[in-house]
Amino acid sequence: MGTTFGKGCHLHLIDGSAFIFRAFHALPPLTRKSDGLPIGAVSGFCNMIHKYVQDNAGPDAPTHVAVVFDKGSHTFRNDLYDLYKANRDEMPADLRPQIPLTREATRAFNIACLEQEGFEADDIIATLTRRAVEAGGRVTIISSDKDLMQLVGNGVEMLDAMKGKRIGVEEVEEKFGVGPDRVVDVQALAGDSVDNIPGAPGIGIKTAALLIQEYGDLETLLDRAEDIPQPKRRQTLIEHRAQIELSKRLVTLDAAMPLEVTLDDLEVRAPDPATLMDFLTQMEFRTLTRRIADALGLEPPAAAEPAPAADAAAPARLPFTPETYDCVRDAAALRDWIEAANARGWVAVDTETTGLDEMRCDLVGISLAVEPGRACYIPLGHKTGGGDLFGADALAEGQMPLAQALALLKPLLEDPAVMKIGQNMKYDAKVLARHGIAVAPIDDTMLMSYAMNAGLHGHGMDALSERYLDHSPIPIKSLLGTGKSQITFDRVPIDEAVKYAAEDADITLRLAQLFKPQLHRARVTTVYETLERPLVPVLAEMEMTGIKVDRDTLSRMSNAFAQKMAGLEADIHELAGEKFNVGSPKQLGEILFDKMSLAGGKKGKTGAYATGADVLEDLAAEGHDLPARVLDWRQIAKLKSTYTDALQDHIHPETGRVHTSYVITGAVTGRLASTDPNLQNIPVRSEDGRRIREAFVADTGKILVSLDYSQIELRILAHVAGIDALKQAFREGQDIHAMTASEMFDVPLDQMTPEIRRRAKAINFGVIYGISGFGLARQLRIPRSEAQGFIDRYFERFPGIKDYMSETVAFARAKGHVQTLFGRRIHTPEIGAKGPQAGFAQRAAINAPIQGTAADIIRRAMIRMPAALDGLPARMLLQVHDELVFEVDENAAEDVIARVRDVMEGAAMPAVKLDVPLVVDAGQGANWAAAH
Known part of the structure; x- marks a missing residue:
């Protein structure tokens, strides 16, 4: 036993339940042990605890620490109110078996693990906090739970570990409008739909805070409810007094609950290396085991042999061993793989090509996987230098003829009874479509990940493999090299290609078997099945069709833009009083801020003034001509370089058409992105930008x-x-921008001017994107105060938007x-x-x-x-x-x-x-x- 808890001691209380649920939802529980047991939440929890330990090893490290959990769902609050937390969803089936493992993990890290029947974790935290403060110590509560904010102050703070944000008295006042000592009063009035605390109907946090600020506390407010001038609010408080008082009892934490544990029992202790390593090894957390072993200066333990898979949808975590990947060099071997795929009813497919442009690249090989760890590569186009008499490259030995392999694969890849699984399957489908194969039906691991996790992380195969399979794939750079010495895949030796390509198919199959069952749990099966997967063949067909572009039109536009840029340059030089390189940010900055002494000049690390579009737009909004002309020059320069010049290089030599590629996962909102070339960003606000569309014929x-x-x-x-006003206008087919302008500026529709309508249009669309007065001022080139006034007036006329x-x-x-x-x-x-x-x-x-x-x-x-x-x-x-x-x-x-x-x-x-x-x-x- 160490020193007795007292003055100078610092207690950390970790909200364990919050850690678990954050781990479960932020890192969906796709990971399973080799025996089929779900351990995704345990993995995330262990990573959080390890990070906590690392982050709190400095001079301000805690002297005492505990992880506090909820135990059971019935507490004294359910006895007070049987509907308490009654509307909460049942615990996900995959999370339930992981709960005991998080307790084991806590003990493996040698941290005190606390829970008590009949009480919530928050009550344990409240009781320990009170005891620690009374003993003269400090307390940090590792949580962002608003219910714990009533404990802040007097040596107690909270820490949101996920964001590194400390929560003190000021932050509590910012959230609730009152200090920590009155948080329960505000919560009692506002209620809580998550915990099913009734509160006062119709009174939210802001109104509750105003009432408590005015009357001092909840009891005084209720006693003086008849004095409240607003009839509806007065009646609510009088009629629902008992309900409000019950709500306060429900939200008030019990800081005097009986606890057998003492503060001294929570003293920080170093983990026992053997115990911790044993637990991590049993959980098969290979990466974390290595990381912690390194931190403790230990040799990582040998990996345990995987147990047989308990569930076909959760494959055993077999090692990725290139020695088990086959190289298919003849028809007999390929038929065996096709037979295996037909027997399974699924096959993961990946193509290897000479480039990323599906419309121009050559097919080099195809890889297949039929079960985890069982994959092959079919080399079809690998070459060796120094071929025939004319110096052409020769095909490497040991490859099937391309036509023969595709003829054998075509029935399998088009069979409606066999699911073809890919990672970004649109690419592979287009490559194979150019060879007469219509791949269907398909599943796509990239789109599964996107449907579940848009906004959380990327959806590339390497990132998904590292995140969910704990495996780093062979990097393509290790085969192709970089820079001037980079080669194409057809130059990669076949033996090396087998390891890389078969691994890709193997990883894709493993990801599919992990992700597919999780779509239902994440409640996005319908999204994947109706919005993601069926879009793939539609986009593939569009992209292969392409659109015809007239090269002569683009060339004439490029010349016209060059002349226009020259004219603008002359105007800019005249305004500046000297010639300079308009395309040089450094020279432009010196003209604007040194020579012309315009306001707002800021130098960056390089010592040059910032002259980005935002800076120039601000100056233009203040009425300065030169920055406005530079903006015009830059716009024309971009149109020329990005579109009229560059689009000519994208015209396919055989089709005469431009074939853009759509990225389904390019935006978190589901909006498609267009690349190589990007046809969605052709400017249409300016006449010059709109003219570019004339070349698409x-x-x-x-x-x-x-x-x-x-x-x-x-x-x-x-x-x-x-x-309602907008809905009615749309139903009646009104000009919505004119209607908005009329509503906001009190201008009759028959007196509407184009300028007023333009401003209303900018506000209408700007509000959707949460535009600020600052942003609107730039867009309309008006003073910021005037722009903010427009936005304020907009919200006054359409208050429902603010509520939304x-x-x-x-x-x-x-x-x-x-x-x-x-x-x-x-x-x-x-x-x-x-x-x-x-x-x-x-x-x-x-x-x-x-x-x-x-x-x-x-x-x-x-x-x-x-x-x-x-x-x-x-x-x-x-x-x-x-x-x-x-x-x-x-x-x-x-x-x-x-x-x-x-x-x-x-x-x-x-x-x-x-x-x-x-x-x-x-x-x-x-x-x-x-x-x-």
């Missing part, structure tokens, strides 16, 4: 047809926020995610951040359900489009945010428009019935600009 005898959702995000906002924003942020903070009307989850791990990051995270959370719902709607339309167009001479070419572009026979345009409009306007149904109609605008023409 229809083929001979055809026209382009564009159909675009009209103000879809505003319509969704009107629905989800319940804005507040409720969405609160939901994100409580749940860690927001979701679309179709169930897509967008995780919000940064929602509790402080500083500038906080504003960004909140704006993203507010916008995500709206933008995500719009993205889901157009996905649903695209997925239905092949069937809708069946029999019509039309092909879908592009998706650009809310717009779809088709190539159509000239005489079929009206029929196609009618069919497509019907699909798009009904895309939300039957899953969601919106309060406002979806409206689709249509156009047609010889080029994209004319059609749009």
